[in-house]
Structures are given as C-alpha cells and as structure tokens.
Amino acid sequence: MARWNIPECQWSDELLTHNESIDAQHRELVKRMGQCIASLNAPHEFSFEEELEILDLVVFLLDYVIAHFSHEERIMIESDFPDFLSHRIAHSYYITRLVEFKNRFKQEGFNEGLAEVFHREIVEWLVNHIKYDDRRIASWSQSGVAHKPSPRHL
C-alpha cells in the first residue's frame, strides 16, 4: 500500500497537439512525471539513496521542462503566436513551482503536503496546460495563417 497515493499520470491521445516535436517532448515529460510518481508512491520511508534518486528525477524533469518550454517559445515567436506573452508567463510560473517543489523536497523530505503539491501544481497543471494551451500553439502554427506578417514585418 503506497503511503501517498498520488494519482498516476499516463499518456493519452487527448494530449496530442499534432505538432510532431512538441508531442514527442510531451510524451517524454508525461513518462518522466509518471516515473517520479511511481517513486514517490513507494510504500516505505525513503532511504538517503532513494531521496537522491528522486531528486535526480526531479532535476531531470526541471531541465527537460526548461528546454521544452524554450522549444515551444521558439515556435510561438516564429509563427507570431498572438498569446505569446501570457503563454510565456505560464511557463515561468510552472518553472517556479517546480523549483519550489525541488527545494522543499530537499529541505523537508517528502510529506503529505508535497504529495498534494506534486499532484496539483506539477502534474495536473502541466496536463491541463498541454490540453488547453499548447494545442493552440500547434494549431496556430499549422493553420496556414501562422506566417501572416505582423505589422512589424511590413
């Protein structure tokens, strides 16, 4: 019996944006979040080595998310995506949450409060962001009006 029961996170085609590179990176993110959850749900107190392994998973997730967000931001810039700024602010918000999670994990060890934070602020937030916000980038950049010149290009 797991101590925390963080709900699983699995890929589903509901998350497809139909941009090949973005989808490939999202699949990797979902897989890595799933690995974190599986480790965090272990039914015993973590040993020092296990805490380090989980921290490594979280650090990998953080590095991957930063690279992924900058990939999406490049696509948004290249296609003159109209909501670039608010999307970028959302990315910064998420990175801050993930850094806070990592720091609290290091300071406090894992606990029920952090299990809730991981589920709500790290997993659910990203899944909803993919479903509702990232799909808009992909459809905009592939819609044929993606390269409509903005006034600064005229």
Ligand SMILES: [Fe+2]
């Ligand atoms: Fe995004």
